[in-house]
Amino acid sequence: DADVTQTPRNRITKTGKRIMLECSQTKGHDRMYWYRQDPGLGLRLIYYSFDVKDINKGEISDGYSVSRQAQAKFSLSLESAIPNQTALYFCATSAGWGSGGLNEQFFGPGTRLTVL
């Protein structure tokens, strides 16, 4: 079973609709992240959370909100979707710091969102 899961995997919606993307993890990590990927732009950080009560804006948070319902669950919402939010969205988790320094982030399979 996958350690980081995202639902839905694909979603087509219309401008102005509210949509929620969900992320769950079984890795026991405290830190969770939401990124969007656009061709030629790489991945950009939307929001991140270091624990349930610690949520922070990333590079491109406008138009998005998040909810950390539990250590294992981190949801991304688009309150009123617009076409330029069409992208591939990734959730990631991390244990933070370890004996070898900074620990890696583990990524989910992504959600492909299309806003018409």
Added chain:
Amino acid sequence: AQSVTQLGSHVSVSEGALVLLRCNYSSSVPPYLFWYVQYPNQGLQLLLKYTSAATLVKGINGFEAEFKKSETSFHLTKPSAHMSDAAEYFCAVSDRGGGNKLTFGTGTQLKVEL
């Protein structure tokens, strides 16, 4: 602010040839550096990371990268390309004072030809 620049959005090599994917970083403090790979329709997978323990870092699938402070570079290499290496590769940087937020490069698409 930290950043990475990946030179070449598309790189094409022949099977068995050397793979060289370039990454230069900018950071005001000694950075942590990562290379991730993304296969089609999948999430990102860590290839290797630099955390200052050694300047030459070996990763999975025969890849390695060398941290060169004087050149602010962290290029990814593999001596002999395989068809299965065709994917998109991302370099990422994290500074030591900002938690472990990653800043990604724009990616390099590697094509391997027969």
